[in-house]
Each structure stands twice: as structure tokens, then as C-alpha cells.
Amino acid sequence: MNVINGKKIAQNLQASIKLKVDTLDRKPGLAVILVGDDDASEVYIRNKEDACKEVGFYLEIINRFDNISQEELLFEIERLNHDDKIDGILVQLPLPKHLDVNLVIETISPKKDVDGFHSENIGKLMQNKPFLHPCTPKGVMLMLESIEIDLVGKNCVVVGASNIVGRPMACELLNAKATVTICNSKTKNLSCKLIQADIVVVAVGIPKMIQSDWIKPGAIVIDVGINRLDNGCLVGDVDFESVRKVAGWIAPVPGGVGPMTIATLLKNTLTAYEARI
Numbered sequence: 110m111n112v113i114n115g116k117k118i119a120q121n122l123q124a125s126i127k128l129k130v131d132t133l134d135r136k137p138g139l140a141v142i143l144v145g146d147d148d149a150s151e152v153y154i155r156n157k158e159d160a161c162k163e164v165g166f167y168l169e170i171i172n173r174f175d176n177i178s179q180e181e182l183l184f185e186i187e188r189l190n191h192d193d194k195i196d197g198i199l200v201q202l203p204l205p206k207h208l209d210v211n212l213v214i215e216t217i218s219p220k221k222d223v224d225g226f227h228s229e230n231i232g233k234l235m236q237n238k239p240f241l242h243p244c245t246p247k248g249v250m251l252m253l254e255s256i257e258i259d260l261v262g263k264n265c266v267v268v269g270a271s272n273i274v275g276r277p278m279a280c281e282l283l284n285a286k287a288t289v290t291i292c293n294s295k296t297k298n299l300s301c302k303l304i305q306a307d308i309v310v311v312a313v314g315i316p317k318m319i320q321s322d323w324i325k326p327g328a329i330v331i332d333v334g335i336n337r338l339d340n341g342c343l344v345g346d347v348d349f350e351s352v353r354k355v356a357g358w359i360a361p362v363p364g365g366v367g368p369m370t371i372a373t374l375l376k377n378t379l380t381a382y383e384a385r386i
């Protein structure tokens with residue numbers, strides 16, 4: 110079993126972004142909007158802040174109370190759409206329930222949509238003509254690239270069908286000419302699907318759900334889950350200790366996909382910058 114060190118791959122990617130930024134006249138600019146004071150979101154934003162500092166991006170963090178109106182939030186996004194210092198806009202999810210998340214995402218200019226969630230960017234990904242990719246799935250693709258796996262014709266099973274991870278993940282793998290099965294919480298006989306998979310990507314949010322007897326010996330297992338247990342431990346959706354004995358490659362939690370998501374966000378911001386100049 111080999112561990113895919115997402116932290117290391119992300120550091121290398123960030124170092125190459127920094128080299129590029131050092132040659133630019135203007136710093137690429139990222140705006141992050143946080144509504145309310147969700148603990149997990151605050152941690153994610155702190156990580157993004159550190160990464161932006163490291164590569165030399167201009168960063169604006171916009172913190173709003175959780176009673177902000179839909180109108181005020183859309184107004185803020187429109188302001189950023191027209192702000193020349195800003196190349197990328199990210200609205201941290203989840204949002205409070207009174208806000209329409211789809212309307213918020215669709216209000217972000219597709220040219221500055223560094224999350225890759227706008228329907229225009231998702232449509233381009235579906236057509237295999239991507240511009241800005243959803244960060245986590247693209248981060249997983251970069252991890253697979255780093256271990257030099259030929260994805261053509263490989264059996265891939267994606268567990269989880271969210272708009273943020275599962276669906277775009279399946280699309281990325283399909284674009285790489287893999288054979289893709291998308292499973293969800295209602296899938297019957299999930300273990301029968303998983304045991305045939307050369308590559309498994311799991312994003313369901315259920316701690317240690319994937320056990321070793323569901324995994325084909327030698328398979329590549331990428332765990333996107335981040336679950337905080339009652340004892341404070343951070344674990345993924347894969348039972349790492351048992352699955353590591355069967356898998357050929359495994360991405361751990363923490364230190365796997367998480368840092369890759371942030372590195373891809375920086376890469377998207379640079380791509381958006383380059384498209385604007």
C-alpha cells in the first residue's frame with residue numbers, strides 16, 4: 110500500500126503558482142464571502158487565507174452576519190463582479206437557509222467563479238471544454254495524475270452525487286475516458302459495485318463507511334470525507350486502517366484531498382486572472 114500525500118502535491122503546486130505570481134505586475138485577487146460564523150467554514154477560510162499569503166495573492170475576506178438579506182448578498186457579489194482587483198469570487202457554503210444558494214452561485218460572474226459551480230462552468234465541464242473546474246474533483250484528478258495512473262478504460266466508482274463533489278468528479282473521470290459508476294445513499298448492493306472498481310472516490314460524509322472487504326486488492330482509494338468524531342478526531346469516509354491493507358494506493362484524511370482543494374482554488378484564481386488580462 111502507498112499513501113498519496115496530498116499535502117506534498119499541493120505544496121509543489123503552490124510553489125509553481127508562487128513562481129508565476131512573482132513575475133506578474135498585478136497580484137491575482139480572490140474574494141471570499143463568509144456568511145455567519147459556522148466553525149468548519151471559519152477553519153476552511155483560515156486555510157485559504159494562509160495559502161493565498163504563501164503564493165502572494167491579494168485576498169479580501171468579506172464577513173457578513175447570518176441575517177444578511179438575499180438582496181444585500183447579491184449586491185455584494187455584483188460589486189465584486191465589477192471590481193478590477195478581484196479575479197475570483199468564492200461564497201463559502203453552506204449558507205443560512207433563508208438564502209437561495211442557486212441564485213447566489215448564478216450571480217457570480219462565470220469568469221470569476223473559482224469554485225466552478227456556476228451552470229456555465231459546469232456545462233463546459235460536461236461538454237469536456239472546461240474553464241474553471243470545481244476544486245475538489247480537480248484536486249483528486251491532480252492526485253491521480255501525480256501517481257501516473259492511466260485512467261483510460263479503468264472502472265471508477267464515485268460514491269456520493271453532490272453538486273460540489275460527486276457529480277463533477279464523475280464528469281472529470283469520464284472526460285479522462287474512464288468508465289464511471291455513480292452511486293448514492295440509495296444504491297443497492299454498493300459493495301458489489303465497489304469490489305469491481307480500480308478507482309474508488311468517496312464523498313458521502315459517513316465516518317469510516319467504506320470497509321476493506323468492499324475494496325478490490327490493489328485498487329486506488331480516494332477519501333474526500335471530513336468527519337469530526339465526538340472525541341474530536343478527524344476521520345474520512347474510508348476505514349483507513351483496514352482499507353490500507355488491501356488498497357494499492359490510498360489518500361488519507363487529513364493530509365489527502367483537503368490541501369488539494371485549496372491548491373486547485375489558487376490554480377483556478379490564476380486561470381481566471383490570465384483570462385482577464
Ligand code: GUN
Pocket residue numbers: 199200201202203224244245273370
Ligand atoms: N464548503 C465546503 N466545500 C466547499 C467548496 O468547495 N466551496 C465552497 N464555496 N464552500 C464549500
